[in-house]
Amino acid sequence: MAVYNLGSINIDHVYRVPHLPAPGETLSALDYAQGLGGKGANQSVAAARAGAMCHHIGAIGPNSDWVLAEMQAYGIDLRYVSVLPVATGHAIINVDPQAENNIVIFPGANRALTADMATAALAGAGPADSLLLQNETSAQAEAAAIAAARGMRVVYSAAPFDIGAVRAVLPHVSLLVMNEVEAEQLRAAQGALPQIDCIITKGAQGAEWISAVSEPLFMPAFKVMPVDTTGAGDTFIGTLAAALDLGLPREAAMRRASATSALQVTRLGAAQAIPTAAEVEAFLSTH
Template sequence: MTVYNLGSINADHVYAVPHLPAPGETLAATGYSIGLGGKGANQSVAAAKAGARVLHIGAVGPEGLWAREALAGYGVDVSHVARGTEATGHAIINVDPAAENAIVLYSGANQTLGAAAIGAALAGAGPGDTLMLQNETSVQVIAAQMAAAKGMRVIYSAAPFDLGAVKAVLPHVGLLVMNEIEAGMMRDGLGGLPAVDVIVTKGARGAEWISVGAEPLFVPSFKVLPVDTTGAGDCFIGTLAAALDAGLDRAGGMRRAAAAAAIQVTRKGAAQAMPSASEVDAFLQG
C-alpha cells in the first residue's frame, strides 16, 4: 500500500543557544545549521525510512529544488511536489542545551496548493492506502474529504494547533494526533476529545492511543539522553503510519514509533535524524 502525505516542506535554520530567548532578549548562537524540515517532509522521511512507499504532495519555491531532491534522496516519491514562484517555507529553530526548542514558521509555498493538485496526486489511491495531514499547508479539508471518500485511512496531526482548522477536518479523520498542550486546547474548545481515535503524545513520558469504546493504550517512551527534540513527534507519526500500513496492530505500531523517536532525539536535526527500519529493529532487540 501507499502512504500519501499532504505536507509542508521547509528549510530548517537551526541555532544552538545557551537558553531559549526571553521576550526582548538578544542571544548569541553557539552553532548554526540548515537542513530539510517541515512537519510534512519530516513525516514523509520517517515513513519512507520505516519501509513504507511514500508519495509526498507539496510545493517548494524557485530556490527550493534542493529540498525536493533531498526528499527524493530519502526514497520519497516527489512526482507531486510542485515548484512555484512563492518562496520555499522555512523555520527558525532555537535549541537549548537540554534539547528543548522554540520554532517560528514561514509558510511560503506550502500554502499555494489547490484542489486540482490534490485530485491528481490521489487519483490512484484507494482503500488500504493512508493519507497524512498537518496544519502547515493549504486545502487540508479537501484532501481529507477526497481520501475519506476513497476509503483511505486519514491521519491528521493537529499542529500548529488551530481549533477552526481542526473542526473543519475532523469529520473526515480516522486518527487524530496531538501533543498534551494541543489536546488541552481541544478539550477547552470542544468540551472534550472528539469521537474519533486520538493519539496524545506526552514527550519523554510516552504516548496514549484513545479509542471510543475501548481501553486507552499507553506506550511508554524509551529512556535515552536527548540531543535535539526537533521533529520527534513527526518521527513518531511517520513511523506509526508506516507500521499501520504494513499491517501492525496499535500496540506494535506504537512501540516501533516510540523506538524510532527515541533514536531520533539522540541525533541533531529533523529529517536527517530519522532512523531506518533496521536501526529500529536493532534498538528493539537490544
C-alpha cells in the same frame, strides 16, 4: 499500500546567537546552518524510513532543488510536489547559548497548495492507502474529504494547533494524533475529545491510544538519554502511519513508533536524526 502525506516542506535557517535579539537590535550570529525541515517533510522521512511507499504532496518555490534531492535520497516519492512562483516555506531559528530559541516561520509555497493539486495526487489512491496530514499547508480539509470518500485511512496530526483547521478536517479523520498540549487545547475548545480513535503523545512518558470501541492502549516510552527532542512527535506520527499502512496491529505499530522516536531523540536534529528500519529492528531486539 502507500502513505500519501500532504505536508509542509521548509528550509530551516539556524543561527547560533550570543543572546536572543531584543526589539530593534541588530545582532551578528556566531554560526549558521541550513537544513531540511517542516513537520510534513519530517513525517515523510519517518514514513519512508519505516518502509512505507511515501508519496509527498507539497510545494516548494524556485531555487530549492537541493531540498528535493535530500527528500528523494530518503526514498520519498516527489511526483506530487509542485514548484510554484512563491518562496519555499522557511524557518528562521535563533538559538542562544542556553539552547533557548525563537522562531519565525514563513509558510510560503506550503500555503499555496490547492485543492486541485491534492485531488490530482489522490486520484489513484484507494482503501488500502492512507492520507497523513498536519496543519502547515493549505487544502487539508479538501484532501481529507477526498481521502475519506475514497475509503483511505486519514491520519491527522493537529499541529500546529488551530481550532478552525481542526474543525474543518475532523469530520474526515480516522485517527487523530496530538501531544498533551494540543489535546488540552482541543478539550478546552470542544468540551471533550471527539469520539474517534485518538493518540495522545506524552513525551518521555509515552503515548496513549484512546478508542471509542476498544480498551485504551498505553505504550510507555523507551528509557533513553535524550540529546535533542526536536521532531520526536513527527517521527512518532510518520512511523505510526507507515506501520499501520504496512498492516501492523495497533500495539505493534505503537511499539515501533515509540522505539523510532526514542532512538531519534538520542541524536541531534530532526529529519537527519530519524533512524533506519534496520536500526529500529536492532533496538527492538535488545529492548
